[in-house]
Amino acid sequence: MTLTLDHVGVVVGDLEEATRRFAVEFGWSPIGSPERLDGLGVRLAYLRHGTDGTLVQFVCPIGPGPLQEHLETHGEGLHHLCFAVEDIRAAATALAFGAEVPIVRGGRGRLACFLPRPTAGIRIELTEASPSFGGFDGEA
Amino acid sequence: MTLTLDHVGVVVGDLEEATRRFAVEFGWSPIGSPERLDGLGVRLAYLRHGTDGTLVQFVCPIGPGPLQEHLETHGEGLHHLCFAVEDIRAAATALAFGAEVPIVRGGRGRLACFLPRPTAGIRIELTEASPSFGGFDGEA
Numbered sequence: 001m002t003l004t005l006d007h008v009g010v011v012v013g014d015l016e017e018a019t020r021r022f023a024v025e026f027g028w029s030p031i032g033s034p035e036r037l038d039g040l041g042v043r044l045a046y047l048r049h050g051t052d053g054t055l056v057q058f059v060c061p062i063g064p065g066p067l068q069e070h071l072e073t074h075g076e077g078l079h080h081l082c083f084a085v086e087d088i089r090a091a092a093t094a095l096a097f098g099a100e101v102p103i104v105r106g107g108r109g110r111l112a113c114f115l116p117r118p119t120a121g122i123r124i125e126l127t128e129a130s131p132s133f134g135g136f137d138g139e140a
Numbered sequence: 141m142t143l144t145l146d147h148v149g150v151v152v153g154d155l156e157e158a159t160r161r162f163a164v165e166f167g168w169s170p171i172g173s174p175e176r177l178d179g180l181g182v183r184l185a186y187l188r189h190g191t192d193g194t195l196v197q198f199v200c201p202i203g204p205g206p207l208q209e210h211l212e213t214h215g216e217g218l219h220h221l222c223f224a225v226e227d228i229r230a231a232a233t234a235l236a237f238g239a240e241v242p243i244v245r246g247g248r249g250r251l252a253c254f255l256p257r258p259t260a261g262i263r264i265e266l267t268e269a270s271p272s273f274g275g276f277d278g279e280a
Binding site for chain 1: 162
């Protein structure tokens with residue numbers, strides 16, 4: 001299994017300010033409008049350099065939960081790496097070593113899950129790069 | 141200024157084990173052999189998926205210093221994002237808002253510096269993608 005890096009996840013307290021700074025300082029463009037996922041208690045924004053390559057995802061908690069606790073304890077900063085997979089159930093089974101992994105509908109309408117343990121200290125998310133759900137507004 | 145993401149920096153306590161896990165679990169290949177930078181007190185390993193795109197850099201402290209302290213305090217995990225720039229002095233001046241930024245010879249023989257303050261909570265490194273120093277063994 002060889003997994004493409006989909007995005008670097010960053011927890012922030014102010015989605016608009018984080019997006020503005022990445023645009024002004026590094027020239028990265030936000031893609032579409034921020035998403036609001038009430039079930040997960042987060043707002044999300046994606047940015048990228050140019051037209052392809054690794055995305056940066058800003059995650060802003062909008063209610064109590066693990067991400068809000070993370071923000072309160074650690075402040076803003078790098079949070080996880082997310083790899084793209086073709087079949088999230090197969091990949092989760094292979095990489096979670098038999099543990100049950102909740103699969104949810106995450107950003108961009110994609111199925112996503114977090115692996116139950118870190119690799120090299122990194123929280124690892126998987127996202128299913130399904131053609132039906134893989135893109136942003138107007139993209140395949 | 142639009143900056144390409146060069147690598148995601150990860151602090152680890154065991155360079156070989158981190159490299160092995162990224163290879164076994166995600167299929168990422170180490171590039172060349174680990175580097176040892178005695179002046180900076182670190183060993184480095186780079187990995188990537190396929191032949192281009194964002195790299196993962198594992199940084200392992202080999203002596204006392206900020207990275208060793210970081211590892212002892214926070215454990216292994218995501219540490220910084222590094223953007224590639226064409227002229228590191230110009231970029232550092234523009235992005236450090238006039239602050240003096242020490243520029244060092246970092247991994248892959250490249251000039252590198254850390255910006256004096258984080259963006260969205262992220263430590264930001266710059267690396268000069270000079271043709272003379274930009275590649276790995278045998279690469280341009």
